[in-house]
Amino acid sequence: MLKPLAILAITLGGVSLATAASDDAWAEFAKEVEDACLTATKGVFTEPTATVDPFGSESYGLALVSGAFPSGGEGAIICVFDKQAKTVEIGGELPVMVMSQDAE
Numbered sequence: 001m002l003k004p005l006a007i008l009a010i011t012l013g014g015v016s017l018a019t020a021a022s023d024d025a026w027a028e029f030a031k032e033v034e035d036a037c038l039t040a041t042k043g044v045f046t047e048p049t050a051t052v053d054p055f056g057s058e059s060y061g062l063a064l065v066s067g068a069f070p071s072g073g074e075g076a077i078i079c080v081f082d083k084q085a086k087t088v089e090i091g092g093e094l095p096v097m098v099m100s101q102d103a104e
Contacts, residue, residue: 030054033061037079040088041065044077059083066096 034050041048045067053062061081068074078091 026054029056029061033063033079033081036061036081036086036088037063037065037090040079040090041077044069044093045075046070050079056081056083065090069093 030052033052033056037050037052038048045065046069048065048067051064051066056062059082061083063079063081064076065079066074066076074096075093076096077093080089080091082088
């Protein structure tokens with residue numbers, strides 16, 4: 001009886017450690033995407049912020065970089081980070097869409 005309980009305890013302990021490591025790995029990945037996307041859009045915005053999809057797609061990290069343009073106005077750029085090649089591609093400048101509360 002003790003042997004199955006010991007195996008269960010070891011298994012559950014390993015699962016919680018794997019989850020913690022996985023959470024750390026996803027946070028590290030999100031930081032890598034954020035840094036790469038902010039670097040790729042350097043100079044486009046005066047004070048950019050990156051909103052990172054926490055997991056991305058199977059092959060890509062995804063982020064929306066937004067901020068104020070030096071020439072005035074605000075906008076955003078979609079940033080795609082290749083997980084294998086560790087390279088970034090950015091899309092064109094998009095206007096910031098403000099959702100009205102009436103749309104709800």
